[in-house]
Amino acid sequence: MRANITIAYILAFAKNTWFWLGIWIFYYLRFTNYAGIGLIETVLIITTTLAEIPTGAVADLFGKKKTLILAFLLEAFGAYMMAFAPNYSVILWSVFVMCVGGAFYSGTLDALVFDSLKSEGKEGKFDKIISNLSSIALIAPAICSIVGGFVYGFDPRLPFILNALGYTVGLIASMFLTEPQIDTEKFSFRSFLSQTKYGLLELFKSVDIKFQTILMLSIGFVVVISSEMVDSFVSFEFGFTDKQMGILWSVIFVLSAFASQLTPVINKMLGLKKSLFLVGLVMAITFIVSPYIGLILGGVSLILRSSSQGIFGNLSSIVINNNTESKFRATTISTFNMIKNVPYLLTAYFIGSISDLLSAKIVSLYLGIALIVLLAISLFRSKRNATI
Secondary structure (H helix, E strand, C coil), X not given: CHHHHHHHHHHXXXXXXXXXXXXXXXXXXXXXXXXXXXXXXXXXXXXXXHHHHHHHHHHHHHCHHXXXXXXXXXXXXXXXXXXXXXXXXXXXXXXXXXXXXXXXXXXXXXXXXXXXXXXXXXXXXXXXXXXXXXXXXXXXXHHHHHHHHHHCCCCCCHHHHHHHHHHHHHHHHHCCCCCCCCCCCCCCHHHHHHHHHHHHHHHHCCHHHHHHHHHHHHHHHHHHHHHHHHHHHHHHHCCCXXXXXXXXHHHHHHHHHHHHCCHHHHHHHHHHHHHHHHHHHHHHHHXXXXXXXXXXXXHHHHHHHHHHHHHHHHHHHHHHHHHCCHHHHHHHHHHHHHHHHHHHHHHHHHHHHHHHHCCHHHHHHHHHHHHHHHHHHHHHHHHHHHHC
């Protein structure tokens, strides 16, 4: 099982070899406009959302190793499609394939790591391991985005080709994983349906867990919209060039990787609930100031937001893994991710259109206000439940 942790670090890096991170918006704009990007993002989020539940159940029933192998196979194939896309339609199909692969990956690696630790009685180390995984997942694009920003000038396809090669490394590495033997079940259609149902129930099985889930979803709704679309739009509107964008996102991810290591410290000092409120508030402030700042302060706001998003992801994983039975773990994480994606699914095209009509900075302002309202509602419900 110890080897699984080392391989997990390799997989976390391979999954996030996003050489296209700083330039994807320039690449997409070769084929379409903001509204067209909104349609691509709609395909992305619909596919991801619909695939989350079945892929989580598949991981719990078929095995997490097999699921990760399939995930990297699909991701690699989709990335090669993206690199050599001749038109907008192929871009859409490549996004679809990669999203299915991403859904198989989503939650599966975290669940495999937790079960690997649990099989040796070391699950208490999970908060440190998940912070390391998160840091690696941030360092990878930090390194890759700089390279991608420069090679894009030679050939726009190169960042996506390099990304496909990264997924290929992940595919090979995942074959060396060892499946943890904890609470495994044989697959049947009946067990598949049961698995899906219980994955949902795990998120709301007690009053305290229900509150934590609602709080995480309130923040998660905005995080998905921000990280998938608005952050890149806003950085573009701040005035960063393609090469500057590569450097910017590299700096953002490196600093976010360091911030991720603060998760155990913040959790110990404040506890999970207060920590979640804190990162949510920081994110809300960075959204609200977007229309009123320029290039330098804009970059700082993106650094703070990305760092908060990374810590939020760690805290969410800790909450779910600590409160979920092993046999439902991947399904529960996928269920949470699916629900978290729904608002973005419904608004992606609309957000792209509004960004064209007004600006992404104004959309960012509205997101910040929405997040403040959601946090206030969650705080009110928390105090109300405490007095009942």
